[in-house]
Amino acid sequence: MEQLQQALDKRIKTVVQLEQLRQSLIDGKDTGRMAVSVCGGTACLALGAREIATAFKQEIEKREIQVKVEFKETGCQGFCARGPVVLVGPKNIFYQKVKPEDVPEIIEETILKGKIIKRLLYTDPAVKQEITYEADVPFYKKQARLIIGTNSEIDPTDIEQYIALGGYSAAAKALFQMSPEKIVDEITRSGLRGRGGGGFPTGRKWQSCRVAEGDIKYVICNGDEGDPGSYQDGSILGGNPHSVIEGMIIGAYAIGSHEGYIYVRNEYPLAVKHARIAIEQAMDYGLLGDNILGSGFSFKVTINKGGGAFVCGESSALIASLEGKVGEPKAKYVHMAEKGLWDRPSLLNNVKTWANVPLIINKGSAWYSKIGTAGSKGTMVFSLVGKINNSGLVEIPMGVTLRKMIYDIGGGIPGGKKFKAVQAGGPSGGCIPEQYLDTPVDFDELTGLGSMMGSGGMIVMDEDNCIVDVARYFIEFLKGESCGKCVPCREGLAKLSEILTRITRGEGRPEDIETMTDLGEIIHDGALCGLGRSAANPVLSTLRYFKDEYLAHINDKKCPAGVCRELIEYTIDTKKCNGCGVCARNCTTKAISGEKRKAHTINQGLCVKCGVCEDSCKFGAVVKR
Amino acid sequence: MTKYWLSSDEAVEVTDAKDTGAVHFSVDDKNVMVSGGQTIFEALQRLPGIGNIPVLCYNSSVRPYGACRLCTVEISEDGGKNFRFVAACLYPAKEGIIVKTNTDKVRKLRKGIIELLLARCPNTKIIKELAKEYGVEKPRFSLGDQNCILCGLCVRACQEIIGKSAISLVNRGIFKEVAAPFYAYELGEGCIGCGDCSYVCPTGAIAMGSNGKPVLPKVKIPFAEMGANTSKEKLPR
Numbered sequence: 001m002e003q004l005q006q007a008l009d010k011r012i013k014t015v016v017q018l019e020q021l022r023q024s025l026i027d028g029k030d031t032g033r034m035a036v037s038v039c040g041g042t043a044c045l046a047l048g049a050r051e052i053a054t055a056f057k058q059e060i061e062k063r064e065i066q067v068k069v070e071f072k073e074t075g076c077q078g079f080c081a082r083g084p085v086v087l088v089g090p091k092n093i094f095y096q097k098v099k100p101e102d103v104p105e106i107i108e109e110t111i112l113k114g115k116i117i118k119r120l121l122y123t124d125p126a127v128k129q130e131i132t133y134e135a136d137v138p139f140y141k142k143q144a145r146l147i148i149g150t151n152s153e154i155d156p157t158d159i160e161q162y163i164a165l166g167g168y169s170a171a172a173k174a175l176f177q178m179s180p181e182k183i184v185d186e187i188t189r190s191g192l193r194g195r196g197g198g199g200f201p202t203g204r205k206w207q208s209c210r211v212a213e214g215d216i217k218y219v220i221c222n223g224d225e226g227d228p229g230s231y232q233d234g235s236i237l238g239g240n241p242h243s244v245i246e247g248m249i250i251g252a253y254a255i256g257s258h259e260g261y262i263y264v265r266n267e268y269p270l271a272v273k274h275a276r277i278a279i280e281q282a283m284d285y286g287l288l289g290d291n292i293l294g295s296g297f298s299f300k301v302t303i304n305k306g307g308g309a310f311v312c313g314e315s316s317a318l319i320a321s322l323e324g325k326v327g328e329p330k331a332k333y334v335h336m337a338e339k340g341l342w343d344r345p346s347l348l349n350n351v352k353t354w355a356n357v358p359l360i361i362n363k364g365s366a367w368y369s370k371i372g373t374a375g376s377k378g379t380m381v382f383s384l385v386g387k388i389n390n391s392g393l394v395e396i397p398m399g400v401t402l403r404k405m406i407y408d409i410g411g412g413i414p415g416g417k418k419f420k421a422v423q424a425g426g427p428s429g430g431c432i433p434e435q436y437l438d439t440p441v442d443f444d445e446l447t448g449l450g451s452m453m454g455s456g457g458m459i460v461m462d463e464d465n466c467i468v469d470v471a472r473y474f475i476e477f478l479k480g481e482s483c484g485k486c487v488p489c490r491e492g493l494a495k496l497s498e499i500l501t502r503i504t505r506g507e508g509r510p511e512d513i514e515t516m517t518d519l520g521e522i523i524h525d526g527a528l529c530g531l532g533r534s535a536a537n538p539v540l541s542t543l544r545y546f547k548d549e550y551l552a553h554i555n556d557k558k559c560p561a562g563v564c565r566e567l568i569e570y571t572i573d574t575k576k577c578n579g580c581g582v583c584a585r586n587c588t589t590k591a592i593s594g595e596k597r598k599a600h601t602i603n604q605g606l607c608v609k610c611g612v613c614e615d616s617c618k619f620g621a622v623v624k625r
Numbered sequence: 626m627t628k629y630w631l632s633s634d635e636a637v638e639v640t641d642a643k644d645t646g647a648v649h650f651s652v653d654d655k656n657v658m659v660s661g662g663q664t665i666f667e668a669l670q671r672l673p674g675i676g677n678i679p680v681l682c683y684n685s686s687v688r689p690y691g692a693c694r695l696c697t698v699e700i701s702e703d704g705g706k707n708f709r710f711v712a713a714c715l716y717p718a719k720e721g722i723i724v725k726t727n728t729d730k731v732r733k734l735r736k737g738i739i740e741l742l743l744a745r746c747p748n749t750k751i752i753k754e755l756a757k758e759y760g761v762e763k764p765r766f767s768l769g770d771q772n773c774i775l776c777g778l779c780v781r782a783c784q785e786i787i788g789k790s791a792i793s794l795v796n797r798g799i800f801k802e803v804a805a806p807f808y809a810y811e812l813g814e815g816c817i818g819c820g821d822c823s824y825v826c827p828t829g830a831i832a833m834g835s836n837g838k839p840v841l842p843k844v845k846i847p848f849a850e851m852g853a854n855t856s857k858e859k860l861p862r
Contacts, residue, residue, distance in 0.1 A: 525730075
């Protein structure tokens with residue numbers, strides 16, 4: 001009963017009350033107070049952020065400086081390569097690769113004495129200079145962090161922090177100052193396109209769902225991000241869940257829906273947990289539920305955890321899964337906006353699309369449409385991973401070139417290696433080679449290159465990656481994730497994978513390239529859903545740009561990148577080998593022999609090509625061919 | 626007056642009446658008029674000889690599913706400027722669309738699908754006949770030895786006609802197969818032994834067993850096709 005009373009007390013009943021709460025939160029904030037925020041994103045957690053957070057809490061308690069120091073654990077701040085990341089406010093001193101034992105020093109020196117600990121600063125490799133503040137780090141400086149920027153500023157489990165930053169003001173504006181038509185019009189004019197991959201104009205989708213007949217309509221958030229190497233949706237839902245919920249409230253009001261679902265992968269425990277807490281808090285504060293802010297509009301959101309099928313990110317399969325059926329796609333000849341969940345009009349958008357909505361409503365479509373290119377507006381959040389120095393979440397305005405993203409923000413390729421290709425758009429995207437690095441990143445440009453925007457995965461590959469092996473990996477993934485409903489995708493991918501595996505084993509045949517091209521066409525033209533239609537992209541795009549590498553595998557039985565085991569050979573350079581014997585001791589199959597202080601040799605019959613000899617040789621005498 | 630074809634060699638001339646609920650479109654350069662609310666394939670069932678669309682996963686008694694993709698046709702919604710592939714068994718017959726059921730592109734796609742099906746089921750009669758019709762001699766891929774093409778007709782018949790749902794499609798990708806609840810191959814009490822599944826099966830993959838219940842086709846995945854997603858439980862039984 002007491003709890004119920006408390007919950008009722010928090011309820012915000014009018015817009016005025018919301019603004020009063022916001023003002024009191026801002027006024028109540030001691031501006032001179034130091035703030036420590038530890039990144040609690042998945043990558044930083046894996047690197048030990050939880051221990052750091054605990055250490056901070058204990059240290060602050062021990063020294064009894066709670067009044068002076070505000071501590072928070074935020075969602076993913078984006079610079080995953082440098083995790084665990086700690087920001088010391090108010091000016092946001094950027095400490096990277098922090099260890100729990102650094103915590104007392106940070107408190108003692110930085111927080112209490114205002115001194116900067118040089119050892120923990122980020123050094124810009126380009127100019128070899130330490131950088132003190134987050135805003136000056138090139139990785140952050142060159143981005144436009146409209147969506148994920150808030151991640152660094154708030155504790156996702158505290159709705160008040162979101163409100164203090166202006167949260168739910170867009171929902172209030174939409175509910176009280178705008179008609180549903182006006183909202184849809186605003187979204188249409190902003191030029192926002194679906195961030196889940198298809199790039200369908202969001203406004204048009206909203207409009208057709210708004211005018212669709214039906215008294216019950218649904219709003220759905222697609223958080224079933226399953227591409228290898230992509231984690232932006234999970235990071236937004238886990239780091240700033242209220243922005244997504246606020247977007248959904250606005251969308252629901254615009255189309256006249258009272259029920260929403262967030263479909264999120266169960267493999268994102270943090271996103272599930274934080275979204276759940278966010279919904280509970282929004283209910284408590286009267287921002288979800290009946291009669292939101294006294295507007296008379298009611299809307300509630302339910303979380304649905306996905307079982308981990310990649311195909312359930314496809315909208316019709318997602319809806320089948322929500323209905324409790326097998327996650328198989330259906331033909332979308334009638335749009336979801338007219339006949340979706342339980343055959344009722346449903347508005348389904350990606351996490352990032354929803355997170356964009358409050359921004360557009362608050363700042364206006366005119367402001368939003370100034371960002372980006374002619375056909376693609378706004379920013380896009382990418383997860384930049386693979387052979388890249390600064391792997392992490394990157395948000396850039398549409399139209400920034402791949403080169404800028406990879407070299408200026410991403411910091412280039414580690415170890416001075418040569419860039420080879422970037423796989424954009426997840427597994428069913430395509431590889432983009434070096435000659436197209438100056439292409440501006442937007443929906444149409446990437447599609448034109450045989451790749452796609454997808455959900456925003458960017459996997460960078462260097463000269464050590466074998467392109468055939470990469471294609472084989474992605475096809476293998478898609479083969480396992482194909483739902484198996486339609487023949488071209490199910491059978492075609494299995495056969496493609498078979499052929500690619502054969503080629504990487506040195507059993508390629510001259511006719512394989514034609515067969516794969518044919519298969520690619522059949523899959524593209526014949527498959528039922530978006531996953532199937534784009535599934536051959538990894539092969540088709542690599543055949544388009546890296547045909548020579550395929551031919552080297554097939555005709556010369558060589559793997560130029562030295563990846564495919566069956567096609568490489570380790571030998572010892574007799575001039576460089578001084579006979580130290582380290583390689584022979586490390587060789588697991590005893591394939592290396594030779595007298596002491598004399599050049600050794602590798603018995604090819606025994607060699608399993610594990611590469612231990614190459615790694616252990618300090619003189620570079622082991623050669624891979 | 627417009628000429629509408631009723632079958633391959635019979636046409637009538639009628640004055641277009643408004644608000645009849647009829648849709649008018651063209652199939653292989655012949656104007657046709659059908660009542661609305663049908664799919665392209667359903668509409669063509671009533672117009673003998675017009676269009677050439679093979680199907681494996683379609684049966685008029687159950688809802689269309691769109692799995693075999695053999696009924697793929699080319700359609701244009703902008704008067705012939707742009708054509709795209711759609712499944713005729715699912716695509717609604719819409720006013721003014723242009724349908725091409727037998728172009729070179731369509732035949733090439735169907736040929737490819739049949740080649741894939743023949744690789745899966747090299748000894749199945751209906752697939753072999755289709756292969757002959759579309760000029761597939763020998764698939765360029767490794768051959769399986771199955772009968773089941775996973776069209777889902779048995780599952781849909783059991784659910785929609787019999788109302789039992791004693792069988793279902795389980796697993797995904799190339800591991801997909803027909804099984805009873807909880808991944809059982811022996812049918813339990815849920816099955817009434819009506820034999821509908823066996824009757825609708827286009828490839829004859831389901832036979833009725835001596836106990837009066839259907840014997841489900843077990844998918845045997847050759848080791849060569851096993852990928853990273855294989856867990857131990859999924860090894861061939």
